[in-house]
Structure formats: structure tokens, C-alpha cells
Amino acid sequence: MIEIENLTKQFGHKTAVDHLSFSVRKGEVLGFLGPNGAGKSTTMRMITGFLPPSGGDARICGLSILSNPREAKQKIGYLPESAPLYNDMTVIGFLRFCAGIRGLNGSARKEAVERAIETCFLQRVAQQSIDTLSKGYRHRTCLAQALLHDPEVLILDEPTDGLDPNQKYEVRQLIKRLGETKAILFSTHILEEVEAACTRALIVDRGRIVEDGTPAELVARGNGSLTELFRKVTTLDRAAA
């Protein structure tokens, strides 16, 4: 469902993503791990068509994001890292707007918005203005936006960032449930999350894949600890500098 081939991004002389290749199949939840600045968000931005790659291509359900951007984008639900929202709108107004952009109208739009509100537990704040929401609700509103059109592929950039333990648990359960029928790529810093929600995980460092395997395999490679493996295969900030 997601096929990445030699994806590369250079900012000036700096290579943020270096010939990255991997794929995510339907029913798979791929955890995307790596230290800060490893190129996770840049990779996701290229897959979703926000950033043009310097080289390589990403195919979503067989559609190239470079040659068929509109069709490919239609298949993706994307939660950006900072969960950006329009603060002057209400939650329901924002979701209606996003559904409209996705080509949903009339009763289809109403149903999609209701379903997304229900899935992300937003009933209590649906009529509330977005600038009055707490961080957890803001994150879930942005996640709801990604689910509106029931996409086949979900790209989630740190979906549990800033959530309290209860919300984290709920979002992980949600990812697990959605992963049964979709292809999900999600990035995280929290290593336990990988064991809790992923069927497979990649560790990237300085734009390259350094580990790839199921959570159990990775834990075994780290002598029983994913943290141990992570520390072993990734570069420390000061070493990178």
C-alpha cells in the first residue's frame, strides 16, 4: 500500500533523508523510530506530497505522489507533527471544512464528520472553538481530520505526543484497531508504543534505516531491551554534530 523507493531529501548540503526504501502492506502498522532530526518528519512530508523529494518516489496504493499527486493524496490521511488547526473555527466546523475539501458533501459529509467525532471521542467539544481546546483535544481533532474520508493509508507523525496516559492508551488502541484494515505508518519517540501498537518497526538514523523487524525481533536484537538497541544503533546528538 505504501511503497517507498530511494526517497532522498537534501536541504542545501545537508542530507535529511538518504535513499530510504521500505513498504507498508495493508493490515500492517509500521512504527517509525529515530532520534530527533533523523528525518522521520521529512520522510512523512514527502510521502504525503507536502515536500517534493530530491530523489526517489513514494507510491500510495500504486499511485506515485509525484506523477499522480491528487489521486495519491486522496488515499492518505495525515496527522502532521504539531497537529495544526484553524483556531478561529469550531471542531465540527473544521471537520466539515476538511470533509468538503475531501469531496464529501451532503449526508456523506454529515456521516463522515459524526463518525470521526465518535472515533476520536470529540463529542464533548464538538461545538467548541478550537482555540479553547486542551492539547489532547487539539491532537484528536487533527487525528479526526485524517480519518474523515476513511483513507486506505494513514501517516501519523507522533500521534501520542502531548497526550496524558489515558489518551495515549486510547490512541494506541485506535491505531491498532485501524491497522487491521489499513496501512499505517506512525512515528514516535516512545519505545513502549512500538511493542503496544506496531506489527513492525523501523529505526532510522541520519536519514537511513538502521534496523527493521517486528517488535519481538528488535527486542531480541537489543538483548531484551528495545531502548538498548535504540541507543546502540542511533547516533547521539553530540556525536552527530
Next chain:
Amino acid sequence: MRNILTIFKREFVSYFSRPIAYAIIVVFILFAKGMTFTFGSFIASGDASLNYSFFSFHPWLFMLLAPALGMGMWADEQRNGTIELLGTFPISPWSIIFGKYLAAVSVWFITLVLTFPIVIAVNWLGHPDNGIILSGYIGSFLTCCTFLAITMFFSACTRDQVVCLIVSVLVCFVMVICGFDGFTLQVSRILGREAVESIASIGVIDHFSALTSGAFRLQDLVWFLSIIGGSLLGTSAILTAKRA
């Protein structure tokens, strides 16, 4: 087309869900009318036209108020990160640019429509040529659209609204002053008459006053549309370049 409408609706409602649109409407009407009855000597001149007394002040007001309305068009999106959402929606960048631009233009259209009491007043007091008044409104609206397009371009260049406001006001000011009589007189004294013509050609006043005096010339329309078109193209180029 449907996407332009969706973006347009969001932006248009957003202007009115914040104080910005109301502030622009009130300030513009207040100043436009205030100037008509003071500097414009609307009553004292006894002339049943709006050319000097009403329209001639518009470029000066637009120069400040059009950038004030438009400075957040892209700057806000870039600061809040919502540009990333827009960039990953399955719509063309042009739908977003047109939708946003039309929403800002519509706020100004409403503002100009709301100055209608002056038209009623001048018709009640005398027998004006309403065709010239309509042409004046068209000139006024096109000037405002031009300044909005320029503001949109600078808004795409920076995420800082204040920088956008300052630069846009400056550029619009240059376009207004270049055709202003007091300024062109000084220029002709120093540099001669030929220089005046080339300087005035940069300015908006030449094209604006042709319309307010009722002359509907194709060259003016082309001038306005090419500046608007150029600014929108520039906006698209800047947004693309920023992502690369």
C-alpha cells in the same frame, strides 16, 4: 471550482468570525465619509459628483487598510502550520490561492457596497451622472484588488505579519505617491517632464483617476489585471519555492 468555493467559504467566514473584517469596514467608512465632508468639501463645492470629494481619497485608505486585511493570508498559515494540511489535501495550490484571494476581495466588495448612502445623498442633492459613479466604484474596487494581490504576495514571502504589513504598505504607498500631483510636480521641477511620465506609469493614480472620471479604457483594465495576475503568480512561485 468546488474546492475554490470551499476555501473561499472558510476564509470569508473566518474574516467575520474575528474582529478584522468589522474593523476594516468601520474604519474605511468612517474615514471615507469623514474625508468627503471635510477635505473633500462635498457640501461646499456644490458639485453633484463623487469624483474628487469621495473617490480621490480611496487609494490612500486602501494603501493602509488592504494590507491590514490581507497580511495574515499566508503568514498565519505558515505560523500555525496549517499550510501543511493545505499542502497535503488533494486540491491544486491554485484553488487555495484563488479561494483566499476571492474571500479577501469579497470583504472589500461588501465594504464598498456599504458606502452606498453617499450615492443616495448625491442623487438627492443634485443630478449626478450615475454611470461615472459606477465607473468610480469599479476603479476603486480594482485599486483595492491590486493592493490585496500585492499584500498576498508579501504574505507568502514571510511568516511575520508585521513585516508583511510594513513592506506591503510601503509598496502600495510608492504606487499611490507616484501619481500624486504634489509629488509629480516636484519631480518635474527636478527631473523634467519626461521623468514624470515614466514615474507616473508605475503609479496607480493614473489608471484610477481615468476610471473615476468615467473613462473606461482597456489599457487601465489590462494594467490592473496584469498586476493582480503577476502578484498571484508570484505567490504561487514563492509557495512552491518555499517547500522545495
